[in-house]
Amino acid sequence: MKRESxxxxxxxxxATVGLxxxxxxxxxxxxxxxxxxxxxxxxxxxxxxxxPDGAVTVFSRTTxxxxxxxxxxxxxxxxxxxxxxxxxxxxxxxxxxxxxxxGNTLGYGxxxxxxxxxxxxxxxDMDGSMRKIAxxxxxxxxRAAAHTWAVAESECTAENGVVRHLGGRTxxxxxxxPMAAKLPVPQDxxxxxxxxxxxxxxxxxxVDIPAKTDGSAVYGVDVxxxxxxVATIAQCPMFGGKLESVDASAAEKMPGVKKxxxxxxxxxxxxxxxWPAKQALARLHPIWRAGERKAAxxxxxxASLRRAVQSPDHLYLPEGAHAPELLAAHGAGMAAATxxxxxxxxxxxxxxxxxxxxxxxxxxTPQGAELWVPTQFQSMVRDVVAELLGLPREKVTVxxxxxxxxxxxxxxxxxxxxxxxxxxxxxxxxxxxxxxxEDTSRGYFRPMAVMQLTAGxxxxxxxxxxxxxAACPSIMDYSIERxxxxxxxxxxxxxxxxxxxxxxxxxxxxxxxASTDLGVPLTWMRSVGSQAxxxxxxxxxxxxxxxxxxxxxxxxxHLLRRRPRELAVVEKLAAFAAWDRPAAAGRHRGFALNAANxxxxxxxxxxxxxxxxxxxxxxxxxAVDCGIAFNPDTVVAQMEGGIIFGLTGALLGEISVKDGAVxxxxxxxxxxxxxxxxxxxxxxxxESDAPVGGVGEEAVPPVAPAVANALFSATGQRLxxxxxxxxxxxxxxxx
Amino acid sequence: xxxxxxxxxxxxxxxxxxxxxxxxxxxxxxxxxxxKFGCGAGLCGACTVHIDGQPVRSCLVTMAAVxxxxxxxxxxxSVDRSHPLQRAWIAEQVPQCGYCQSGMLMVAAALIRxxxxxxxxxxxxxxxxxxxxxxxxxxxxxILRASGQGGSAP
Numbered sequence: 001m002k003r004e005s006x007x008x009x010x011x012x013x014x015a016t017v018g019l020x021x022x023x024x025x026x027x028x029x030x031x032x033x034x035x036x037x038x039x040x041x042x043x044x045x046x047x048x049x050x051x052p053d054g055a056v057t058v059f060s061r062t063t064x065x066x067x068x069x070x071x072x073x074x075x076x077x078x079x080x081x082x083x084x085x086x087x088x089x090x091x092x093x094x095x096x097x098x099x100x101x102x103g104n105t106l107g108y109g110x111x112x113x114x115x116x117x118x119x120x121x122x123x124x125d126m127d128g129s130m131r132k133i134a135x136x137x138x139x140x141x142x143r144a145a146a147h148t149w150a151v152a153e154s155e156c157t158a159e160n161g162v163v164r165h166l167g168g169r170t171x172x173x174x175x176x177x178p179m180a181a182k183l184p185v186p187q188d189x190x191x192x193x194x195x196x197x198x199x200x201x202x203x204x205x206x207v208d209i210p211a212k213t214d215g216s217a218v219y220g221v222d223v224x225x226x227x228x229x230v231a232t233i234a235q236c237p238m239f240g241g242k243l244e245s246v247d248a249s250a251a252e253k254m255p256g257v258k259k260x261x262x263x264x265x266x267x268x269x270x271x272x273x274x275w276p277a278k279q280a281l282a283r284l285h286p287i288w289r290a291g292e293r294k295a296a297x298x299x300x301x302x303a304s305l306r307r308a309v310q311s312p313d314h315l316y317l318p319e320g321a322h323a324p325e326l327l328a329a330h331g332a333g334m335a336a337a338t339x340x341x342x343x344x345x346x347x348x349x350x351x352x353x354x355x356x357x358x359x360x361x362x363x364x365t366p367q368g369a370e371l372w373v374p375t376q377f378q379s380m381v382r383d384v385v386a387e388l389l390g391l392p393r394e395k396v397t398v399x400x401x402x403x404x405x406x407x408x409x410x411x412x413x414x415x416x417x418x419x420x421x422x423x424x425x426x427x428x429x430x431x432x433x434x435x436x437x438e439d440t441s442r443g444y445f446r447p448m449a450v451m452q453l454t455a456g457x458x459x460x461x462x463x464x465x466x467x468x469x470a471a472c473p474s475i476m477d478y479s480i481e482r483x484x485x486x487x488x489x490x491x492x493x494x495x496x497x498x499x500x501x502x503x504x505x506x507x508x509x510x511x512x513x514a515s516t517d518l519g520v521p522l523t524w525m526r527s528v529g530s531q532a533x534x535x536x537x538x539x540x541x542x543x544x545x546x547x548x549x550x551x552x553x554x555x556x557x558h559l560l561r562r563r564p565r566e567l568a569v570v571e572k573l574a575a576f577a578a579w580d581r582p583a584a585a586g587r588h589r590g591f592a593l594n595a596a597n598x599x600x601x602x603x604x605x606x607x608x609x610x611x612x613x614x615x616x617x618x619x620x621x622x623a624v625d626c627g628i629a630f631n632p633d634t635v636v637a638q639m640e641g642g643i644i645f646g647l648t649g650a651l652l653g654e655i656s657v658k659d660g661a662v663x664x665x666x667x668x669x670x671x672x673x674x675x676x677x678x679x680x681x682x683x684x685x686x687e688s689d690a691p692v693g694g695v696g697e698e699a700v701p702p703v704a705p706a707v708a709n710a711l712f713s714a715t716g717q718r719l720x721x722x723x724x725x726x727x728x729x730x731x732x733x734x735x
Numbered sequence: 736x737x738x739x740x741x742x743x744x745x746x747x748x749x750x751x752x753x754x755x756x757x758x759x760x761x762x763x764x765x766x767x768x769x770x771k772f773g774c775g776a777g778l779c780g781a782c783t784v785h786i787d788g789q790p791v792r793s794c795l796v797t798m799a800a801v802x803x804x805x806x807x808x809x810x811x812x813s814v815d816r817s818h819p820l821q822r823a824w825i826a827e828q829v830p831q832c833g834y835c836q837s838g839m840l841m842v843a844a845a846l847i848r849x850x851x852x853x854x855x856x857x858x859x860x861x862x863x864x865x866x867x868x869x870x871x872x873x874x875x876x877x878i879l880r881a882s883g884q885g886g887s888a889p
Contacts, residue, residue, distance in 0.1 A: 065831075066868050205825065205828060208833070209829075212830040212836050213836060215768070217833055224766065275752075355779065355835045355867050403832060645869055666775075666776050672866075674865065
């Protein structure tokens with residue numbers, strides 16, 4: 001593997017004694033940025049410590065978002081050090097250079113290092129780094145014992161905090177650690193092979209769950225500091241708009257109100273608690289000035305994307321391809337076809353809507369800034385706050401709180417910047433809490449997109465040519481990374497997403513993009529552009545299968561005949577769901593596949609529809625090959641969660657814009673799927689020899705096309721725009 | 736105004752405006768932050784507590800309206816995570832981000848107290864709390880487990 005060769009060539013491990021007698025083991029993996037192909041870290045240290053009392057602690061630079069990352073980290077350390085996973089402490093690493101990822105996969109520029117949680121990278125990061133670090137610590141402990149006892153290292157074993165010689169002598173990890181830290185550090189230690197795992201790969205209870213059952217977990221919104229005040233905010237509802245004026249005279253006299261602040265595009269109230277702040281905010285009636293992009297409304301935005309998709313400005317070129325040849329091959333493929341298919345697919349803007357509204361706590365003092373933030377992007381919080389306050393980065397301390405849902409929204413840091421802008425006006429710490437209405441309407445959204453798909457088919461219905469064109473705005477144009485130093489890319493390809501690398505044997509492909517700004521702020525949302533592209537591609541494949549008079553799964557199997565991994569997932573799922581037998585009377589099924597981030601996920605949706613077009617979901621079957629499942633129950637949970645997140649987007653979710661402002665405000669106008677509407681979900685984890693792949697995002701995209709394909713099977717009607725329940729259906733409770 | 740109220744079996748006194756929602760009295764005045772703010776409009780259920788035993792969305796009831804009531808929050812469900820639902824929640828590995836789970840647990844606790852063996856339909860109609868992570872299948876399994884109707888170890 002390319003990634004491992006990078007590690008072994010450049011890595012070195014070292015150890016020191018420090019911090020109150022604890023022994024730190026760290027690994028430095030070179031200072032040069034890794035190649036773009038490497039999603040892993042290249043600069044890690046101080047990661048594992050063994051305290052004099054034997055406690056083993058590992059630091060995480062991954063935010064626990066409920067995806068089980070901290071438990072996977074504990075499991076990795078437990079596996080390599082032969083410990084009970086429950087005994088391994090996991091702490092969030094300080095937001096300092098030592099813990100940054102210098103892999104520079106995004107190359108955003110600010111110091112070219114980041115501390116962030118995104119891109120289904122956490123497990124892959126741990127696989128590439130922490131397994132080796134922990135394995136090296138184990139070998140150092142064995143060597144320390146062997147030296148002390150003057151015996152062969154091979155005669156020693158490490159287990160449950162104790163190194164044991166076959167002659168019977170024992171010593172604790174803690175006792176051996178100081179000597180281990182002085183030994184020359186081997187650079188060639190390989191982690192335990194998968195076949196020898198005793199802890200990794202087994203369903204393990206998550207370390208963060210108990211505190212989430214009794215109210216004791218401290219989320220950002222729960223932060224308490226001595227003397228703390230609470231603020232809330234109303235932002236200009238129109239994108240790009242500004243505050244014209246505000247009359248604070250009535251509000252500032254209200255009980256509990258400490259300060260009213262006019263910001264560039266918002267008003268904020270600082271008070272003794274959220275309720276007095278909110279009451280005063282309601283009395284402010286600010287006058288807003290519309291931004292230059294006021295023209296925006298959803299109908300006009302769709303119209304502009306439908307025009308743009310006809311004239312793409314970027315042709316995707318696979319490595320080694322040249323545009324003239326690619327276009328000629330596509331043209332020839334189309335010309336050779338006996339039938340042509342063409343369809344337009346559309347998806348709206350979506351809001352992330354995590355259950356914990358945006359919030360951050362800031363305390364600004366002459367000595368520096370201290371923040372408590374539920375965030376996915378700690379290093380950007382630190383760097384931007386330092387810039388804003390004119391402080392050196394070391395003077396900005398960022399604490400990561402427990403996070404009430406991220407889904408990509410918390411890779412933006414707007415709320416943390418606001419907390420600082422507000423808190424700098426008072427001496428006390430200030431906790432800024434957004435209302436749900438602010439959270440829904442002032443998000444950074446999943447982009448609206450229009451996709452045009454075409455195919456040429458031969459007499460047997462097999463594809464002779466295929467094209468996919470997406471028209472959508474560029475996420476990077478709005479993302480915090482761009483605003484703070486990310487280099488301008490020639491083109492951002494998030495809009496074509498997985499269409500760049502479809503597993504299907506579709507010859508004479510043409511994949512292109514029309515990047516069109518719509519004036520609506522955007523950011524990454526769980527599975528990003530694949531939410532749109534997989535919807536378009538997997539529905540269109542069903543259209544191709546129908547034109548070929550073929551079963552949709554059989555048609556795909558033929559197109560996957562040279563992709564054994566994807567084929568295996570499709571075949572095992574089809575068997576699991578008994579696809580080859582007819583569906584029960586009145587039930588209809590749809591299939592879709594997603595291959596992304598090193599994983600393959602396929603789903604089959606089974607539903608029924610009443611004469612009044614009420615849709616009732618019966619069951620969703622899901623098969624996933626993520627290579628290695630560090631914690632299989634977490635993989636199942638991520639599949640369940642991804643499917644339900646995807647169902648909300650597929651069936652219900654829509655952010656619409658009128659006069660430059662979002663219409664949806666709360667869960668009445670931006671509904672989420674409910675427990676009663678959720679069908680039974682069966683997840684099959686397939687083992688494979690592939691390296692560990694992502695599981696946080698990959699189950700989201702296939703749901704929408706699988707449901708749309710099932711609805712086609714039920715009604716004969718192709719559904720080419722989301723959300724599906726806006727196409728003349730209603731959603732009944734599941735069975 | 737000064738109000739005296741019984742929360743998790745203890746007498747507490749707070750000085751707040753009578754129209755303050757119970758949610759913010761709990762969170763900002765009493766420091767009981769296990770009860771969560773999700774929507775402020777009674778739509779999501781994250782703020783559910785028991786008022787005289789009944790599950791209520793605390794963002795919608797004012798301090799003045801509950802001044803003499805007995806209130807139980809997630810912190811009072813048990814002292815040591817020993818409530819059958821808390822044990823089932825851990826056994827079924829229900830929470831992901833966990834933010835909605837206090838409300839889920841409080842609604843479920845009232846459900847199985849009044850209806851010790853709820854059917855799936857009972858659970859569907861009672862558990863209207865919203866969860867963005869998608870823990871619904873496990874919420875259902877944990878309620879069935881806690882009410883002695885099956886469930887599987889993680």
